[in-house]
Amino acid sequence: MKKPKRSGHPHGSPRRFWPCTLLGVLALSLLTTGCWNRRELNELAIASSMGFDVGEKGVTVSIQIIDPGEITNKSGGSTAGRAPVTLYDANEETVFQAIRSITTKSPRKIYLSHLRIVVISEKLARQGIRNIIDFLSRDHELRRDFYILIARGSARDVLNTMTTIEKIPANKMFNSVKVAEENWGPVLGTNLEDLIGRLVHAGMSPLVPGIRILGSSKMGSKKTNVEQIDAPARLDLKGLAVFKKDKMLGWMNEQEGTGANFILNKIKSTVIGGSCPGGTGKLGSEIIRSQTKMKVRQEGDKPLIVIEVESEANVSDVECSIDLHQTQIIHELEQSINDKIRSLVEAAIKASQTKFKSDVFGFGDTVRRKQPELWSKVQGQWPEMYPEIPYEIRVETKLRRTGTTSQSFIEEIKE
Template sequence: MKRTVLVVWTAVLMTLVLSGCWSRKELNELAVSIGLGIDRTEHGYRVTTQIVAPRQAASGASGANGPPALVMATEESTVMEALRKLTTKLPRKIYLSHLSILLIDESIAREGVLDSLDFLFRDHEVRPNFNVVIVRNGTAHDALSILTPLEQMPARDMFDSLNESEKVWAPTAAVRLLDLMKWFNTEGQQAVLTGLKMVGDIEKGMSKDNISVLDSPAKFEYSGIGVMKDDVLLGWLNESDSKAYNYVTGKVKSTVGKVECPNQKGEFVMELINSRTKIIPGLKEGGPSATVEVSIEGNIAEVECKLDLNDRKVLKEVGELAGRKTRELIEHGIREVQTRYASDIFGFGQKFHHKYPKQWRVWKEDWDRMFSRMEVEVVVKYEVKGRGRIVNPIQKGILE
C-alpha cells in the first residue's frame, strides 16, 4: 500500500515539473525569417524581412507554387514596432530564430549600430549566431530583394558566400551578432563588419530575369572590412589590408597570393594551407610594443617562370619570398589602421590587459592614441610543403 501511494505521489510531482512544450509554436502560425534588413529613414527605420514562403516550407520544393521566399517591409520609429507592424501585411508573426543574415545600411553604421541592434540583443527568440553585414551601396531592402541563381533562398546564398569566402579567400570576416555582443563588452578590441556591394541592374535583379540567364544582370559581392570604434563605422579597409586583419587575428584558414619570381620575369602563386598567429605584448621605454608571429605552411599552386623546384635552395628562396611578401602585407595593414583610424581592431589591448594589468589600467583611457603610435614587429615563417602534381613548369617543346 505504501509503495502504491509513493508511486502516485511521484507521478503527481512529475506532472508539475514536466510542463511539456509550453512555448510551442505551430509552423502554420509563423512567418519564418531567414534574412533581415534595417535601413535608416526620415521617420525611423525601414525593416525588411525575407521569409520562407509558406508553400515552400510545406512542400519542400519551389516551382509552380510560387517563389521560394517572400520579401516584406514596413517603416516605424523603432525596430520592434516595425516587426510587429508587419502583421498588418502578413497573417503571421515574424519568427526570428532561423535568421541567417542581418543587413544594415551604411548610414546606420556611420551613426552607431547599438540602437538598431538593441532589440536583437534582448529578444529571447533570437539566436545570435547569424552574420551581420553592412550594405555599402544602396539599401538593405534592395539587397534582400535580389534573386540569386544558385540558392533558392537569397539570404542563405549571402550567408554561405560570406562564410566560404572567409575560409578560402580571407579578405572578409563572417561576424556574428554574438561576436558583436562580446566586442562591445570587451576592453582592448574594437569591432569590425564586412561590407556588401550590389553590382549591375538592381531593378532587373529583383525579377525572374536575374535567374533565367547565364550571366545575371545583378549580383552581390562582399567588399572590404569595416573598421569600427565603439559602435560607429569609421571607414573601410581595402582587400589586402582586410586580409592583413585576418592574419593578425589568426582567422586565415586558406588563401592564395602571388609573388614575383626570383631574378626573372613572371610570378608564382602560393596556396596557404595552414596558418597560426601569436601576438606577444611587450614594454619598450615604458610604453607598449608588440610582436606578431605568423607561421605559415603553403603549397606552390601556379608558376609562370622557369624555376627548378627540385632544387632545395630554390624552394627555400620561394618560401622566403612568400614570407617577405606576407610580412609586408601585414605590416601595411597594421600601419593603415594605426595611422588612419587609430582603432585597435586587432586586439592588442586585450593582450596587454591580460599580461600587464597594472599598466593597462593606466593606458586604457588613452589607448587609441597609444595604439596609433605603438611599435609592432611582424615576423613571418613560411614553409613550402608541396609543389603540386607536377614539379617543374611544363615548357614548350618538352613533350615533342
C-alpha cells in the same frame, strides 16, 4: 493468541500505495504534455534575414520571410509562379516598433529564431549601430550565430535580390560568408557574439564584412534574375567595414583585409601571389595552415606589439621556369611568401593606425591580458596612443608540397 498488527496506513501497505500514485501521476502527465509557448508552423512567418536602413521616422526594417510551400516544391521550380521568399518592411522610430508594424502587412506573426543574416546599410552604420545591436541581443527568440553584413548601399535592396542556386537569398549570403572565410583571406565572418564582444571590451573595435550588388538592383528583384545563365544582378562580398566602437569609419581593401585576418588568426586557407626568383614570372601559393600569436614587450612607457605568424603553404601555380627540386629555390620561395605576408600585415596595421585610428586588432586587449600593470597606466590614453604604438612583424613559412611536377612545362612550349 496475539492478533497480527495492521498497517497504520488507511489503505494498506505504503509499498502498494506508491505504485498506484506513480501510475496516476504519469497518466496525468500524458494529458498535460506540450510546451507552454508551442506555435504551429502555419501560424508563423519564418524570417530568414533582416535589413536595417535609415528611415524618415528613424529606422526602416526589412524582413525576408520564407514561403514554405515554394521551398518544399520538389520540382525545383515554382508551380504557382511565386517567389520563394517575401519581403516586408516598415519605417518607425525604433526597431521593435517597426517589427511590430510589419504585422499589419504580414498574415502571420514574425518568427526570428531561424534568422541567418542581418544586413545594415553603410549610411546607418556610420551613424551608429548600438540600438540595432541592443535589440538583437535582447530578443529571447534570436540565436547569436547569424552573420552580420554591411551593405554598400541599401540593405533592403540586398534582401530584395533573388539569387541563383540557393532559393533563399539569406542562405546564399550565409553560405557565401562561410565558404569564403574558409578559403579567401579578405573575408571575415562576424556574428552577433563576435560583434558584442568587440563592442564591450576595452581596447577592441569591430570589423564587419561588406556586401554589394553587382549589376542592376532593379533587375535583381525580378524573377528573370534567376532564369538566366549570367544573372543581371549578383550579391558579392566586398571589403571589411572598420568601426570605432559602434560607428563605422570606412572600408579596408582586399590587401588590408587579408592582413587583418592574419593578425586576428582567422586565416584558414587563402592564396598568396608573388614573383618567381629573378622576377621572370608569377608564382602562386596556397596557405593551408596559419597561426598568429601576439605578444607584448614594454619599450619605455609604451607597449610594443610583436606579431608572430607561422604558416604552411603549397605551390599552386608556376608561370616561370624554375626547378622546385632545388633547396635554394624552395628557400627563396619561402622568403618571398614571408615578405608578402609581412607586407599584408603591415598594410592592415598602417590602415588601422593612420586612416582609421581604431584598434580593430585588439592590441589594447592584448596589453590588458599580458601586461595588466602597463595597461593600467596607458588605458586612459589608449585611443590617442594607438596610432603611435610600435610593432614588430615576424613571419615564418614552410613549403610542404610543390605539386605533381617539379619543373614547369612553359619553357618547352614551341614558338
